Amino acid sequence: MLNITEQSKKELWLRYIVLTILAAIILIPFLIGFWTSLLPTEDISKGSLWSTHISLDNYVTAFTQTPIIRYLLNSFIISLLTMLSQLFFCSTSAYAFVFLKFKGRNLLFYAFLATMMLPFEAEVIPNFTTVRNLNLLNHYSVMIIPFLTSAFGTFMLRQSFLQIPGELKEAADIEGLSHWKIYARIVLPYSRISLYTLAAYSFLTSWNQYLWPMLTTFSDNFRPVQDGLRQLQSQESFNNWGMIQASAAIVVIPTLVVLFFGQHFFKNGLNEGALK
C-alpha cells in the first residue's frame, strides 16, 4: 500500500497533466492566432506555419490601412455609455421596486420580468423600422438608445437591494433623508458589488453586440469592432490572413489584459458577494 505522501505525489502529477492538456485545448486557438499574426501572408497561404520571417508587419498594416482603431473607439464609446446609463436607470428602477410604495408596483414589476423572457433577436424587425423612422440609423445613438435600460439589470439590482437591512432604511427615514439621498448615499454604496457585476455584464454585452449593429450601421465612423472585423474579413476576402489575425489580436488583447488584471478584483468581489 502506498503511504500518504507517495499517493498524493502521484495524484498531483496526474492533476498537472490533466491541467496542461485542458489548458492546451483552451489556448491553441489563441496561440495559432497570435502566431500567424506574426507571419507573412504569403507563407500562410502556402500552408507553411513555420516561417523565419517573423515581424509585426501585419500589425502595422492593420493599424495604418484599416479603420481598426476607429472600430475599437466606436465600441468603447458605445459600451461605456450603455454601461453608465444601465447602471443609472436599472438602479433607479430597482430602487422604485424595492423602496417606494405606489399603486400597481407589482403589476409593473411583472411587466419588467416578462420582458426578460423576450429575446431581442425576435424583435429586430419592428425595432429596425422604429429606429429608421426616428432617423437614428448609422449613428452611435442607434446602438445605445434601445439599451439605455435593461430588465435583467433591474431584476438583478432589485434582488441585491432586497438584501439591504430594513434598519438602514428606517435609520435614514428617522434622519429625514429624501429618497434621492437614500438612493445615492445608502443603497448604491451598500450594493456596490452588484453594481460592479452589472457594469461588467452590460459593458461586455454591449461590446459583443453583433446582429443589431450589423443591421443599423453602414459606415466605418460608427461601426463597432465586432462588425468591423466582419467588414475586414469580407473586404479582404480571406486573402490577407496575417493581417486578419493581427486585427483579431488587436481586438482581443485589451480584453485579455483587463481580464488578467481584473481577476484578482473579480475574485474578491465574488468572495465579498458570497459573504453577504
Next chain:
Amino acid sequence: MEEPLNRKLKPLSNKSVTLKTQSIEKSSYDVNAHDKFYAWFFLGPSLVILSIFVFYPMMRTLYLSFFLTNSLGHPSVFVGFSNYINLLTSSAYLDSLTATLIYVIAVSILTLVFGLLLAQTASKKIAGINIFRTIFSGTMGVSVSVAAIFWLFIFNPSIGLLDQVASFFHLPTINWLTQPSWAMTAVIISTVWMNLGFTFLIFFGAFQSVPKFFYEAAEIEGLSRSYQFFHITLPMISPTIFFISIITLIESFKSFGLIDLMTAGGPNNATNLLVYRIYQDAFLSGNYGSASTQSVILAIIIALFTLIQFKLLEKKVTY
C-alpha cells in the same frame, strides 16, 4: 452580532441620530403621494425605453405574424394562421428547427461537461494553479468575431491547422466548413470553446462555495475522490448546474454571430439556425411576415426556458 450591525450603519455615522424637525413635518403630508412622484421619476425613463423597444415590437411582431407584408415591411394582407401553418409544414423550416435543436443540445451538454471538468481540475490549491485558472477563464474575453477568425483559420481547408495536422499524419483531410455535418461540428466546437470561460468561472465559484468540512468529513470516512465529486460536489452545486444549462440553452437558441461569420447558414442550410433564418428572411428576402412568425416561435421557445429559469431562481436551491 454587534459588529456587522455597526458596519451596516456606517454610512450614517457621520450624521447625528437625533430627530430633526424636518422628519416630523414630513409625516404631516401624504407619504404615498411623495413616493408616487419619486416612482414616476425613478421608473419613467426605463418604462419609456422598454415600451418602445420591447413591449411595442413584441406586439408588432405578433401582429405582423398574421399578415403578408410588402417590401417595406408594412402589412398588406391578413392571412390568419397561414404563416404559422406554412412554416410548420415547410421542410426547410423544420430542418432549421432540427439543426437548431442539435446545435443547442450538443453545445449545452459539451459546455456543461467541459465546464465541470475545468472547474474540478482547477479547484485544488496547488502550486501554479492561478496560471491555469487564468487560462481557463480566458475565453471570457473573446468576442464572437475574434472567435470566428481564430476558428476559421483552424478549420480552413489546406492552410488551416487541422488539415495540416491531418496531412502530416497522412489522414484524409476534411473540408470542415463545406461539408454539412462537419460544418455543424465546427460551429459547435467554436461555440463551446467560447462558452467555456464564463462557464468555468461560474462553476469555479460554485465549487469554492461548497463548505470545506464536507470534504473533510468525506476524507475521514475514506471516500474516494470520484465518490466525493458525484455524491458531494455535484449535488451541492446542482442549482448552479441548472442555471448554467438554462443560460447556455437560451444563448444557443439565439446564436447568430458565429453562424454569420463562419458558415453564413451553409452549406446547404446545414447550419441555418433559427435566428439566422429570421435575418435572412426579413433583411435579405424582405419576407417580413414569415420572419415575424419565426420570431414569435423563437420568442415562445425562449420564454419557456426563461420561465423555467425563474422558477429555479425563485427556489434558489433544489433540495
Next chain:
Amino acid sequence: MSIELKNIAKTYDNKNWILKDINTKIETGEFFAIVGPSGCGKSTLLRMIAGLIPISSGDLQIDNRSVINLPPRERNLTMVFQDYALFPFLDVEANVGFGLKARKMPELKIKKRVAHALELVDLTALKTRKPRELSGGQRQRVALARAIASDAKICLMDEPLSNLDAQLRGKMRSEIRELQQRLGLTLIYVTHDQIEAMTMADRIMVLNNQQVQQVGSPLDIYQHPSNSFVGTFFGTPQMNILKAHCPHTHNQQLIIDPFLTFQSPLDLPAGDYFVGVRPVDFDLTTHVTRTNAFVRSVEYLGNEFIIYIKLDDSAEIRVVTSEKIDLNSNERVLIRPKNKFFIFDHSGKTISFMKGVQNNGRTSKQETQAIIQ
C-alpha cells in the same frame, strides 16, 4: 484507544511555526479538551490528529502505532464539525448512514446502526426530515448520531456547540458527556470556551502562542495555573493581574499600595512582579476612614455582586462578593488581600501558588514551591 502526541509541530513555510512541541498522551476513554483563544492552532492540531492536514514533524501514535502516514480513514476515528457537515440534500437517516453507505456496508446493517444511533440521540421521530427542517440543536444531534454510527472508538469534535444558543449549549454539554461515557469513547474536544472545557473534560490542554501552556485536570488548571495567561483564561470574571513591586531582595513583600500588600512565601529578588488575584479573593471594607480605592459600578447578578473598583494607583479591578452590600458609585472603599493569590514574573510565568497546592509538573522545577501561611 490511546493517542500519543510526540513533539508534534506544524509549519507551512518552514519559517513560521503554527504549532510547536506538542506532547501529551490521551488515555482510552478519556475526555480530552483542547482549549485556547481563536487562532491558537487548536483546530489545526485536531485536523492533524484526524489526518486531514499533514504533520510537519513529530510523531502521532494511536494504540502505540505510528499513524502519521495513514490516511484519515485508516486511523479509525470519527469527527463532528462545527457546522455539522450535514448534507442539505439528504434526510436525517441518509446523513447518519452516509459514511457507512460509502464504505459499502450491507444495507440491513446500516439500517440497524443508524436506528441505534438515532435512538441514542433521541431523533428517531425525525429521521425523514431534511437538515433545513431541523432546529440547531437537532442538527447538532444528527452530527453526533453520525459519529456514533461509525463505531470508531475515537471521536474528534471541533467546536461542536459554538453555533447553539446558551441554554441549548448547557443541555448539549451534559448530553455529549453522557454519550461519551456510555459509549466509552476517547474524545478530543476543541473549544474556545473555557466553561465547556472546565465542565466537560477529564483533562484540558491549554494552547496559546503556538505552544502548550498547560495540560491538566480542570481543577488543577484552575488552582495551579502555570502562567498568567492560563490564570486569566479560566474563571469568570477574569482574574485580576496587578503590577507589584518588591523593594528589597529579602523583604518578601509585594507592594501595590500601602494597604494592598502581599506577603510572598519565598524570597524574591527585588523588582517588578505581577500578582494575580481572583475576584472572589479580595476583602472589601466600606465605611472606613482609611481607603485606597473607589467604586466605579456595581452589577447585581442575583446571588452575587460584581463590583468594578478603581484603585488609587489607577489600576482597575473586579471584585465578586455574595455578601449583601449597599454601595454607591464613587464611594470610597478599602481593598485588602485575602490570602489566596498567585505571583507571576515579568514574563507571566507562575512563581508562587497559594496554600495547599502541588506543582503540576509543567512549571520549572527550579522554581521554589511556596506556600503561604
